[in-house]
Amino acid sequence: MAMLGALVLGLTVVVMAMLAAFSLPAVHGEPRHVPLGVTGPQRALDVTRAGLAGDAWDVEVYGDRAALAAAVKGHEISGGFALGPDGIDVYTASAGGTPVATAISAAGSALAERQRTTADVHDLVAFPSDDPRGAGFGAVTLPMMFAGILPAVMLIRLFPGSANLRLRIAGAFGFALAAGAALTAFLQYGAGSLAGDYWRSAAGLALGMAAVSITALGLDTLLGYAGVMIMMALTIFLGNPLSGLSTGPHWLPDGWSTLGQLLPLGASGSLLRATAFFDGAGAAFPVLVLAGWIVFGLTLVLIAAHRPSRQARRDAGEIENIRDANPGDTWPTEVQRAPV
Numbered sequence: 377m378a379m380l381g382a383l384v385l386g387l388t389v390v391v392m393a394m395l396a397a398f399s400l401p402a403v404h405g406e407p408r409h410v411p412l413g414v415t416g417p418q419r420a421l422d423v424t425r426a427g428l429a430g431d432a433w434d435v436e437v438y439g440d441r442a443a444l445a446a447a448v449k450g451h452e453i454s455g456g457f458a459l460g461p462d463g464i465d466v467y468t469a470s471a472g473g474t475p476v477a478t479a480i481s482a483a484g485s486a487l488a489e490r491q492r493t494t495a496d497v498h499d500l501v502a503f504p505s506d507d508p509r510g511a512g513f514g515a516v517t518l519p520m521m522f523a524g525i526l527p528a529v530m531l532i533r534l535f536p537g538s539a540n541l542r543l544r545i546a547g548a549f550g551f552a553l554a555a556g557a558a559l560t561a562f563l564q565y566g567a568g569s570l571a572g573d574y575w576r577s578a579a580g581l582a583l584g585m586a587a588v589s590i591t592a593l594g595l596d597t598l599l600g601y602a603g604v605m606i607m608m609a610l611t612i613f614l615g616n617p618l619s620g621l622s623t624g625p626h627w628l629p630d631g632w633s634t635l636g637q638l639l640p641l642g643a644s645g646s647l648l649r650a651t652a653f654f655d656g657a658g659a660a661f662p663v664l665v666l667a668g669w670i671v672f673g674l675t676l677v678l679i680a681a682h683r684p685s686r687q688a689r690r691d692a693g694e695i696e697n698i699r700d701a702n703p704g705d706t707w708p709t710e711v712q713r714a715p716v
Contacts (some may be wrong), residue, residue, distance in 0.1 A: 473624020
């Protein structure tokens with residue numbers, strides 16, 4: 377009865393933790409240190425920067441409208457205001473995060489109202505016309521999670537032992553390549569949710585799934601089902617709500633957004649956003665993060681491959697017990713290692 381009560385309590389805590397992980401970032405989401413550009417006459421710039429003071433915006437001044445627009449398209453800033461005698465031109469990039477783009481538009485309208493002028497919004501980097509809200513782009517999280525974890529679990533069960541180590545690693549990379557190509561093809565040509573170069577987006581998505589799969593492979597090989605639970609916690613409880621895939625990282629609370637971008641799902645989402653909508657701008661950091669996770673996963677696999685199996689450790693313990701009970705007998709000094 378006590379075990380049943382502990383199980384019920386434990387599952388309740390898990391469900392509450394899941395609710396908190398998914399709801400708190402959404403409830404407390406707002407612009408935080410969003411990189412924003414401004415250009416225009418000095419007097420107007422001073423007034424604008426004073427009106428944008430606070431933690432929501434990190435304001436940078438640009439020399440002219442062309443430089444400001446290029447910075448938005450190059451993924452250097454999330455948007456900007458071009459100030460002129462005829463009003464304010466508001467530049468946004470909704471493909472970089474719809475809530476952030478909406479907040480920039482609202483800030484531009486409020487600024488124009490205070491200055492008794494008008495604001496015209498220009499979405500310089502929008503989602504494709506077939507999916508203007510980016511619903512397909514935001515929906516890639518769940519397939520990416522399971523396309524990383526499930527193959528790792530199946531490969532270990534179907535191809536166990538140290539003799540199949542290379543086969544498991546090759547299978548994880550092979551599935552990531554195939555699934556990356558297939559998912560990108562569906563999103564770009566089927567749903568119309570992606571733009572940009574297909575092969576670059578497919579490679580980025582494959583790299584993200586490989587990072588999840590190889591890490592799951594390493595954790596499962598080393599820790600068994602406990603490793604799978606750890607990987608699911610990293611992806612479902614932390615990675616998914618903190619990925620910023622639908623909102624952009626600047627919409628999350630401070631610190632949590634940084635953590636999200638250091639996890640596989642957050643880095644994968646940022647990489648796909650960069651390759652699909654910003655011509656690869658901003659792809660370097662997520663590529664490094666994903667490569668780091670792959671190296672980490674491979675390291676775990678190699679550690680597990682070079683340690684004695686559970687059966688070998690049990691056999692060694694039994695021999696030590698017999699030695700202690702029969703100190704005068706001679707026993708082999710080594711125990712034959714069983715396959716991992």
